[in-house]
Amino acid sequence: MDNQLAAACDDPCAGTEADITDVKSKLVSDGTAVELADLFKALGDPTRVKIIHALLQSELCVHDLTEVLEMGQSAISHQLRLLRNMRIVKRRKVGKTVFYSLDDDHVEQIFTLTLQHLKHV
Numbered sequence: 001m002d003n004q005l006a007a008a009c010d011d012p013c014a015g016t017e018a019d020i021t022d023v024k025s026k027l028v029s030d031g032t033a034v035e036l037a038d039l040f041k042a043l044g045d046p047t048r049v050k051i052i053h054a055l056l057q058s059e060l061c062v063h064d065l066t067e068v069l070e071m072g073q074s075a076i077s078h079q080l081r082l083l084r085n086m087r088i089v090k091r092r093k094v095g096k097t098v099f100y101s102l103d104d105d106h107v108e109q110i111f112t113l114t115l116q117h118l119k120h121v
Contacts, residue, residue, distance in 0.1 A: 042086045043110075047071070048079050052102065052111055055089060059101040 028036070042048060047069065054060060054068050065076045080100060083089040090103045102108050 039086060039088075042082060042088060043114075045079070047075070048083060048088075051076070051079055051083065052088065052107070055100055055102050056108060056111060059092070059099045061097050061099050065100070 043052070050069055051065060054065060060068070062073055062076055062080065065071075065080075066073050069076065080089060080091075084091065087103050088107050089100050092099045092101070102111075
């Protein structure tokens with residue numbers, strides 16, 4: 001380690017000029033932090049990401065999703081159940097067919113903004 005870096009590490013941090021009390025008072029609650037982390041965990045699986053992306057384009061039934069993702073029905077159904085429990089997708093039943101779509105515009109916005117962030121150079 002060079003001397004300049006060693007000297008910088010020895011300097012104690014005195015903090016910034018931020019109002020720590022104000023920041024602390026606006027911090028999300030523990031419950032909200034857990035819910036937010038759970039949402040990101042749900043989005044942290046490539047199969048679920050592909051399902052969400054497919055549903056971003058069109059309302060689809062399980063059979064459609066099995067064709068699009070080239071996966072078995074039980075695997076797709078399992079992921080859809082998790083996404084429904086997290087209120088990321090919703091279902092609509094017509095006769096015996098169940099159609100899936102994104103739960104609301106917020107899910108679409110989160111997904112689209114994240115994609116834009118990844119493509120940002």
